[in-house]
Amino acid sequence: MPASTAPQVLPQNERPDDPPPAGKPQNRGADTRALTQVLFGQLKDMEPGSPEHCRVRGALIEANLPLVRYAAARFRSRNEPMEDVVQVGTIGLINAIDRFDPERGVQFPTFAMPTVVGEIKRYFRDNVRTVHVPRRLHELWVQVNGATEDLTTAHGRSPTTAEIAERLKIGEDEVLACIEAGRSYHATSLEAAQEGDGLPGLLDRLGYEDPALAGVEHRDLVRHLLVQLPEREQRILMLRYYNNLTQSQISQELGVSQMHVSRLLARSFARLRSANRIEA
Structure with missing residues (x-):
């Protein structure tokens, strides 16, 4: 391969997600975008599946991993291991790289972010929930969650159900249903001991023997x-x-x-x- 078309992969100690060397201040985001543009320019002239193509594609993935970490950080409150979320987001990044067309004039981070976030959301929707909820209720729960955060910031307190409903122009029953759906991310064992109140577990408090059960048969x-x-x-x-x-x-x-x-x-x-x- 001619020297002009050979992939220019940065060495390990100069990759864009590493801290810049002392005495060489630089805008890492701008450097990553510039490197991404160069790598995409090289990638379009290569045969898919060839060693050179795989090497440049791998360099693109590694150069844009900070984008995945940034997107994954939005889901820290889900109590899911961050390594798993980053791995799922990386799948979205790879899909974005394979579909990206530099000639459309769109910056790659702008194109890739919805794909990465969408892949992470799909993971939580299909794999993390303890109880599956309807898609419409899940999408509405996202809006309720966002409205709750905005109103909490604005008022300095947790908003009421009526305030959330007024903000989203929906009924209070729908807000309550969304809040209940949000709890499906976490399940509590019936045998788990209660913290602080000293009461027995849910199984001991809720369970009872039905006297009519023996007569069913x-x-x-x-x-x-x-x-x-x-x-x-x-x-x-x-x-x-x-x-x-x-x-x-x-x-x-x-x-x-x-x-x-x-x-x-x-x-x-x-x-x-x-x-x-x-x-x-």
């Missing part, structure tokens, strides 16, 4: 067996054990003898026992 079994009986026998069982009528009262209700009611009950029990899959 039996109720399901009875329902399954009852439908196998004739309609008249079903009615007799309902009157006897759900309405608590005596055999005499049932006989008067149905217009039959008490002895006949007794025989029908005995026959129903025999059928239920024979169909009971548990006792069988």
Whole structure:
């Protein structure tokens, strides 16, 4: 390759994200933009996938990593390891480098920043949330969060729900829903001990034994067996054990003898026992 087209990659000790040497003050941002412009000029004349192309592309990535770190710093409040956020942002940077066209007259940082931030936001949307929330609610939560910060700065206190709703021209119910959606970034274990108040964990405070739980299986079994009986026998069982009528009262209700009611009950029990899959 001719010397004029050879990639001019800076040595490790002079890369743009390193501190400038003592006695040589310089605008690192301007130097990075200038280096980026030169590298893109070299990249367009190279065959994609060639060793030279990969080397210049790698130099572009490394030269613009400060841009990724700057974008990642906006997400420090998410309590996600910053190394992971930077790695995700670097993917966005690589995508921006591959799509960038210097001939459009747009500065690369201006073009790349939305791609980097978008990649990081997509990561939080799809991978970090403990509970998935609808996209519209998530996008509105971003606006609520921004309005909360602005109003806190303006008033010197935390804003009320009504103030946030008025600022965004939405209902207070939507603001409350967005705040609840924002909590989906973090989950608390039911077994976690409460800090400061000395109370037991959520599991001990919220959990209880349902006394009707043990009868669920039996109720399901009875329902399954009852439908196998004739309609008249079903009615007799309902009157006897759900309405608590005596055999005499049932006989008067149905217009039959008490002895006949007794025989029908005995026959129903025999059928239920024979169909009971548990006792069988």
